[in-house]
Amino acid sequence: MRTEDVLAAVATGLWQWDNVSRTVTFDAEGARLLGLPPTRVELSESAARARFHAVDWVEVQGIINLAVAEGTLAEARIRIVDDEGRVLRTVRSRTRPYGHGSEYSLVGTIEEVPEPQPGTSAARTQVTGDWRRNREAFLLDAGRALAEARSTSEVLRVAAMLSMPGFEPSGLAVFANEGGRVKLIGHHGYGPGDMDDFLDQPMEADDPAAEVIRTGRAVYLPSPEDYRRRFPAVHALVERFGRQSWAFLPLINAGRTIGAWMAGFSVPVTFTPDERSVLTTVARMLAQALGRASVHESERELTVGLQRSMMPTVQPDIPGMTVAARYVPTGGGLEVGGDWYDMIPLPSGKIALVIGDVQGHxxxxxxxxxxxxxxxxxxxxxxxxxxAVLSRASRFLAGINGDVTSEEAVADQRFATCLYIEVCPSSGLLVIARAGHPDPAIRLSDGTLLVRPTAGGLPLGIIPDTDYPTSRIVLEPGETMLVCTDGLIETGGHDLETGWSRLREIIEGHPLDEDGGNLEELADTLVQAVHGPPSHYTTGPLIDRREDDIALLLLRREAPAPAELGAPAVAPRPPRRTVLTIAQAEPERIAEARRQIRDLMHDWPDGDQTDSAVLMVSEMVTNVLVHTDGDAVLTAEISGRAGGRRMRVDVADGSDELPHRRHPGEMASSGRGLVLMELLAGAWGVDPRGEGKNIWFELYEADSDAGFEAIT
Structure with missing residues (x-):
């Protein structure tokens, strides 16, 4: 009897699917099962697909793709429909792929099967719609969790927590192809030392993980007998774990087998096409996650190397001073950018502190x-x-940018902001030159934070020959200076004003030892407050969420011990003090003067007195700029203990002309300065000097009569 007659007798047909020519060939019995005349027929792919139920065709495609990838048998149930879409019968297809990649053919059988009756064992063995929905939900959750993992350890942790629908593995292991050897990089479900025999093996080993990496094809071992038959030496090592089934799948990323994933089961698993499909999909996602983690860790290693080569260590032994510094890179891309700080010993014996920010990340x-x-x-x-240092640096950066004309070259030009501070450790004198950078802030000895406005010029690199005026500030004993890049101030949607307000709350609420011993803790607190708990700094872990680079320097001038001053055990609280120069050409700095007064009086209990001080300062400084040819030098100081403090403001200028009281009319725009002083100040006066004069006023915390109510 011919083979064709035997197959026809058992209602089994033959068919071949050629993926290259996109044609499908059926023998006579196969054509009959498809509802066609019982004769050999060759159909186009679209014509053959029209005979399959649309829902079943989607599932068949996945099974075929899996079989092609693994080189295994593809089995599926398919409902056959007629030209009207009515279901004629259900058939079982069993095919095996031949070929590689997209150039393959499927050859196999197709046979009619009866529909299972409800309650029978056959009905119970079918994959239900609920299982498929659970599978899809599981794959979505697994994909999302693996996509969020950024390191190899996180990927392995996620893999260990995967709970597959219907067949949960009790043991997992991930093997990597490293230097032509098979190395175990992570496992779950095993005790300490259980996997020592598999830590490092040659690629030629008779081991399922090594075979999977060598061939790029999955190995399924449904029973211990299968394991013992194929890998007898390895089975002797794993038999003690008591598992019943194993799946070893290749981890393929960008067309390269980077490792193997093992899933072991404590119950027998037959590895149906649906189960193999789930395992294969998880293996693909796991391979992609490991590939991303490897790239991220390589970038992290490069980032840390760049940071360590570019970021200096601060000098810890400056006489009478303490320094702390931090650099935190941005969270995007290579995680390295243009922020930097530096500490430079100068020939004069002084120290230069530099902080800057090159445009871009x-x-x-x-x-x-x-x-x-x-x-x-x-x-x-x-x-x-x-x-002169900043002028030369601007010329240097402009020279790097070059004289460019093309749009691409112009777009690639960069500028940099910079703050250069020459520090005299013995006197605390700071000589500051600023190039478009945020101003420094001073934490006074009582904890108050003041942003100190300084003169400045354009960022470096914009104009080659630019002047950078300098400002002088004296850092008093017990005071701390903060300089930082805008990443510390403006991260989290803050602008310059609200960002400084946030930092002010942090700094004023952080205690500092008399010798500045916990300055490092303050540096950590500042970074943590902006970005949340850190996992890594430049010298430790990198934080996880970063919008911009951060560089910061803290410089504290240590307060001398009471014994050095010859004072009693409890020394008096030093005054809270600020000095500001307002030049004739910079009338806009009057607003800075008002802000300095408000910051200085932030804890003054009488709000009316604070408003009075701001109004009088504005009037005094304006009079200097309007009625003289010189600059105004503002000095404000709060002294004494809470409840009995004194606020004194001095405004000095170089004019010998003393102010005199005038009697302005109702519509006059000036002439009320001394009138306001008499009404609002607790005391005031004018002191002539050798060159110029000094106008001053005082307010007293215990005096509640001076205020705006005095005007009425």
């Missing part, structure tokens, strides 16, 4: 930052004054 920004930092160190080491 990429490799070019990091490269320019390194070049600019070296140039600044060279100019500072030559002994140039702060303004």
């Amino acid at each position: 990429d490799v070019r920004a990091a490269g320019l930052m390194g070049q600019l930092r070296i140039a600044l160190r060279a100019y500072a080491s030559e002994g140039h004054h702060p303004d």
